[in-house]
Every structure is written in structure tokens, then in C-alpha cells.
Amino acid sequence: MNGKNKISRAARIEQNWGWFMVAPTIIGLVVLNVWPFIQTIYASFCEHLGFGNYKFIGLGNYVNMFQNADFWKATGNTLLFCVLTVPVGIFLSLLVAVMLNAKVKFKGGFRTIFFLPMVCAPAAVTMVWRWIFNADYGVLNQIFGSHVAWITDPNVALVSCAVVAIWSAIGYDAVLLLSGLQNISKSYYEAASIDGASKVTQFFKITLPMVSPTLFVTMIMRLMASLKVYDLIYMMVEETNPALTNVQSLIYLFYRESFVAGSRGSGSAIAVWTVLLIGVATLFQFWGQKKWVNYEV
Amino acid sequence: MKTTSLERSKRMGQIVTYGALILGSIIMIFPFVWMILTSFKTQAESMKIPPVIFPSSFLLKNFSDAVASLPFFSMYANTILMIIFRVIFAVAFSSMAGYAFAKLHFKGKNILFGIVLMQMMLPSQIFIIPQYQMVAKLGIANSIAALVFPGLVSAFGTFFLRQSYLGIPNEVAEAAFLDGCNQWQTFTKVMFPLTSSSVAALTVFTAVFAYSDLMWPLVVNSDLNMMTLSSGLATLRGQFSTNFPVLMAGSLLAMLPMVVLYLFFQRQFIEGIAMTGGK
Numbered sequence: 001m002n003g004k005n006k007i008s009r010a011a012r013i014e015q016n017w018g019w020f021m022v023a024p025t026i027i028g029l030v031v032l033n034v035w036p037f038i039q040t041i042y043a044s045f046c047e048h049l050g051f052g053n054y055k056f057i058g059l060g061n062y063v064n065m066f067q068n069a070d071f072w073k074a075t076g077n078t079l080l081f082c083v084l085t086v087p088v089g090i091f092l093s094l095l096v097a098v099m100l101n102a103k104v105k106f107k108g109g110f111r112t113i114f115f116l117p118m119v120c121a122p123a124a125v126t127m128v129w130r131w132i133f134n135a136d137y138g139v140l141n142q143i144f145g146s147h148v149a150w151i152t153d154p155n156v157a158l159v160s161c162a163v164v165a166i167w168s169a170i171g172y173d174a175v176l177l178l179s180g181l182q183n184i185s186k187s188y189y190e191a192a193s194i195d196g197a198s199k200v201t202q203f204f205k206i207t208l209p210m211v212s213p214t215l216f217v218t219m220i221m222r223l224m225a226s227l228k229v230y231d232l233i234y235m236m237v238e239e240t241n242p243a244l245t246n247v248q249s250l251i252y253l254f255y256r257e258s259f260v261a262g263s264r265g266s267g268s269a270i271a272v273w274t275v276l277l278i279g280v281a282t283l284f285q286f287w288g289q290k291k292w293v294n295y296e297v
Numbered sequence: 298m299k300t301t302s303l304e305r306s307k308r309m310g311q312i313v314t315y316g317a318l319i320l321g322s323i324i325m326i327f328p329f330v331w332m333i334l335t336s337f338k339t340q341a342e343s344m345k346i347p348p349v350i351f352p353s354s355f356l357l358k359n360f361s362d363a364v365a366s367l368p369f370f371s372m373y374a375n376t377i378l379m380i381i382f383r384v385i386f387a388v389a390f391s392s393m394a395g396y397a398f399a400k401l402h403f404k405g406k407n408i409l410f411g412i413v414l415m416q417m418m419l420p421s422q423i424f425i426i427p428q429y430q431m432v433a434k435l436g437i438a439n440s441i442a443a444l445v446f447p448g449l450v451s452a453f454g455t456f457f458l459r460q461s462y463l464g465i466p467n468e469v470a471e472a473a474f475l476d477g478c479n480q481w482q483t484f485t486k487v488m489f490p491l492t493s494s495s496v497a498a499l500t501v502f503t504a505v506f507a508y509s510d511l512m513w514p515l516v517v518n519s520d521l522n523m524m525t526l527s528s529g530l531a532t533l534r535g536q537f538s539t540n541f542p543v544l545m546a547g548s549l550l551a552m553l554p555m556v557v558l559y560l561f562f563q564r565q566f567i568e569g570i571a572m573t574g575g576k
Binding site for chain 1 (some may be wrong): 310311314315317318319321322324325326328329332333335343344346347348350390391393394398402403404406409412413415416420422423424425426427428429430431433434446447449450451452455480481484505508509510511512515516526527528529530531534541544545546547548549551552554556559560561563566567570571572
């Protein structure tokens, strides 16, 4: 008993320091995140009466939400946006990463150029894309001699947004993938060359399996970001745009519902739904990774 | 014979690689070039068909129009202050917590770290309505404090710096301890300086993230003089919906400081953002 107390004196000092040092972060997280998380879930079962007062109404918000065509459209838009951006974006990023991993001159220069959109606020870059996509005077229609309403045609606008999203993220994803490629030992390629394997065979037999863990992480991150997309679509498609319902993502709908319409109860329900969707998508990816991600070596 | 054909195919491969990289670079750069060129044109010039590539003269009128309709000075100041405070808070609190989680033993450590992980996994939008209500209740809407508010602590920073402290051998702290340092001195004088590259990465990440953020500044600061560059631009979009030269000038003004910093410190930026692997 006595001995235990003696050991615990030094340990107790250490424990106090531990608590003291995590205190600001933990208190901050509880106030700013844990409590708001609980409040949002509670508010999703409530009607907002104004000035932060809520009345419990049970499942009403969810019932209304599931009967609302705009809500299902927004869910569909968000999923379609993911389908458009994740595979194409990751494929192009991998292509850029493989090329930058080869012996090329100006490697740093290329990397700097591809990464550039990452340090530009989405609010600023989407502005120039709106101009490029402009139906009447935009340079894209002028180059191709076309008359496509890239941002206002309900059938096209989401694709245009996806193009901007891919353009914005390509350099970032490529840098992540490049770091994975650089960890592959050169000796594998040397051995394969001696055996007479072509570059294409080497890519599928060596590069792809070896980079698959990094590829998986990059894909998860891109998918999460796409499911949460908001700023880019908000800047591209303003609320008066006829294509709005065909383009707005769940978080955009959440923003409009909570802060434009002021119905924070139903806004909270949309937020809860989005979190569930992200959770399911992540689980699905982790389950699927067993089939293709290679953790050996 | 064999070597020449092999060399030729290698040559071809290189040509294809360079061709693809150059084409890709042009696609990446073109919007920026077009933004710069348009920002100097008159509105009539920008709407000519076929398009005029170079402006007839490099007018600064669009820039003065943009500055006249939006308080760019305040927007720069607000953005810079928001970034500085967020970086200071994130680095200070996350370093302390990251060190404690990595190196100290205390009761409840796992549960407390679970809170950190939980915050990282949830999208920030789930917190935003209650956070906004807190800001409103505290009466600090339309202030720098409101902009900084959700960034007072950083779960991601804590997680990231914990990784970096885990990488430092325990012997380092023990040696400092034997030299007579107490826990706090060990942390500030010995351990913290060893994480400088991670702290730099977290700084870059926090700054770029805060600078790009759009929803929070739009929600809490509706007063034009308290907007950030991002939320100010969203307002400019409504004001000059068809005057693209002014919109381009405004966007360029908003982008310029970060792009210039990036060009000077590109390695730190790219490695910082890639290292954090967040966002």
C-alpha cells in the first residue's frame, strides 16, 4: 500500500499535467462539437420557433423530408456528383502522379502548376469558371462553336460543377499518390525489366498493387469531400438559377433550409441524414477494400 | 537493331509523357491566365465575338470598381486576423494536447482521445447551427471573434501533432527530466521544438483551410465590413452578375496574397498540405 502510494506520487503529478494539457482542447471540443452534435440531433426532432427556441415534434421533420422531392433530388445530385468526380478524378490524378514519378525535367514546376488550385479559395476559382462556362460570351462555347448553357441547363450544370471539382482536386490527389509511388522500391521495376515485362504490365503488376493502400486513402478522402460538397456548387449555381434543384447538393440544401429559410429543425434533419450517408459510404469502402487493397510488403 | 527499337519506344514514351504533362498544365493554368486577361478588359471588350485575347490597353478601372464596391482592405484584414488567431490557437492547444496524448499517462486518456477522433470523423456542418446560435447568444456576430470561434481548438491538429510526438523517442524526454526540467519545461524547451516541421505543416493547413472556408463566414458575419475574402466574393457575384471583368478583378485581388505566398514557399505548402493529408 505504502509503496503504491510512493509510485503514484510521480504518476499523479504526471496525471495532473496530462489533464491540464488536454483541458483546453477537450473543453473546446465538448463545447464546440460534442454538445452541438447532440443539439443538432435533438433539433432534428423539433420545430424551430425562432431565437434558438425549439419545440419537440417527434419524427415530423423526417417525415416531411422523406416526402420532399427536392430532398431526394439533392441526395441523388450528391451521389451523382460523387460518381462523376471520384473515379475520373482519381484516375486522372494517378495518371499525373505516374508521369511525375518518371524521369522528367521540371518535375517541381509541373507539381507547382497542378497543385495551384488548392491554395485558391473556391469562391475565387469558381468565378472564372462561371465566366469560361458563360453561355453567351464564355470562351468554351466560342472555342467549340457550341451554344451549351453549361451552368443553367438542368441536364448539364452538375457535370460542369464536376469538371471544376476535378480540376481543383487533381493536383492535391496527385501529390498524395506521388508520395505513395515514391515508396515503391526501384528494384521491383529493375527485376521486371530484366524479365522482359512491358511498361504496361509493370504498371498493372507492380505499380497498382503497391500503391493501392495510398490509392484507397485518397479515394476515401475524395469521396468524403464530394459527399460534403457545398462551396463550389453554391458559387457556380446561385439560388435564382433554373438548374438549382438539379444541381444542389445535400449540404447546399442544408444551408438554404437552415440559414436562408430559417427552418433549423428540418435543416438539422438533413445534416443528420448526410452524416448517416457518409457513414454508410465509408463502411462500404472499408468493406470493399479487402477485394483490391494490398497491404503486404 | 533491338536496342534502337527499344530506344525509339523509350523516346516515344517520353514524348507522350511530356505532351500529356504540358497539355495538362495548359488546362490547369488557362483559367488563371483568362482571369488575368479579362480583369484588364472593358466590359464591351470581354463580350466581343469572336473573343479578343489581349485587352487593348491594360486598364485598372475594373480593379478600382471592385475596390469601390467591396471593402477589400477590411476583407484582407479580417481574413488575415482570422488566420493568425486560428493558427495560434490550433498550434498552441493542439501541441499541448498532442504531447499529453502521446507521452503522458493519465486517467481517461482513451475516452478523451475518442472525443478527438469523433470530431474528426463528423462533417463540420453537423455542428454549424448550434455554433451559430452560441455566437448569436454571446452577441459576437459580425466580429473577428465570430470568425475564429469554431477554430479555437483543432481535433485534427491534436491528432496530427500526437503522431509527431509519438515519433520522438521517450529517451529524449527522460534525458530532459534528468537534467531537472519539469513536465512543462520538457514540453516547451525540448519536445515542442522537435516538432517544428509538423507545426509548419499544421500552420499551412489551418491557414489555407480558413482562407477557403465559405459557409461559416457567410453565416456569422453578414456585415460587409466584417466579411472575409471568400464571403465577400460571394457578395460581389450578386452585385456584378454580368460584369465579368470586375468579377475577375475582384477574384484576382482575393487570390493574389495566397498565390504569392505559395509561389515563394511552394515546397512548404505542398508538403504541408500533403503531410497533413486532411481537408
